[in-house]
Structures are given as C-alpha cells and as structure tokens.
Amino acid sequence: MRAAPPAACVLADCGLWRVAHLALPAVSLAALAWAVFPGQLQYVTLAALAAAGFSGWLWRRRTPLMLVWNGAEWSLGARQGGRVSLLWDGGCWMLARWHADASGTGRWLMLDRADAVSAADWHALRVALVQPVNPRGRVREPSAGPEVA
Helix, strand or coil, rough: CCCCCCEECCCCCCCHHHHHHHHHHHHHHHHHHHCCCCCHHHHHHHHHHEEEEEEHHHHHCCCCEEECCCCCCECCEEEEEEEEEEECCCCCEEEEECCCCCCCCEEEEEEEEHHCCCHHHHHHHEEEEEEEEECCCEECCCCCCCCCC
C-alpha cells in the first residue's frame, strides 16, 4: 500500500475555529455574569466583550503551528515523529489528536479548509489522516480481505 502524498496545513489560523475560540469564552462569561447579575444586560454585555477581547488578544499572541505529513511521518511544528489520529471529519473542518512519540503527550488539533494552501493540499491531508498506521506512525499494510470503498 502506498502512503498518502505529502501535505501540510496551518492549525486553526482562521475560519470556524477562530470564531469558536473567541465565542466560547464570551458566552461562558456572559452566562456567569447573567447568573451573578440577573436581568442586568449591561453587565452581561460587558463581560462578553471583555472575554472576547481577551481571547482575541491571546489569539494574536500565539505562534501558529504547521501540521506536516512528509509521506513517511508526521511533524507538528518542530516536533517530528508523532502520530495523528482523526477524531472528527466534517469535510471543511477536522478535529484530530497529536500524540508525541518521545514524551507521549497529546494535543488537540483543529484543522480548517480555509487554512490549507489549496484544495489539493486539503484533500491530501484528509487522505493522510485516514490511512491506516501502526503504533509507530508508519503506514500499515491492509489485510488480505476485500477493500471497502
């Protein structure tokens, strides 16, 4: 079995995931403000705006990471040789989990079609994420049974 072609994608630099990063803290703090100050919309609005502003500031300060499949192994930023497991594929958005080989630590990866260089690169990344791999992250040979489409 051939390995998927090389692919790369910036992690959650724009699109739906950025909106989620800004909206989730804003809605959470607004709900807390509503519980503390019921009926006081000015406090709820102020809390939501403060949380969204702080989340946006944190978002701009972060260094975007690049997930790369070179045809043989995965790398995340400067870390090489990890495993990536796909947890959810929504077509334009994917949620995956990075497992570092050396330390065994994990990290959630939010991937957005808007962050891919091209449609072909996005497709190659999706193919790489669903190909069967062994625990060391190498492409696994399929069983001799019939192939399912």
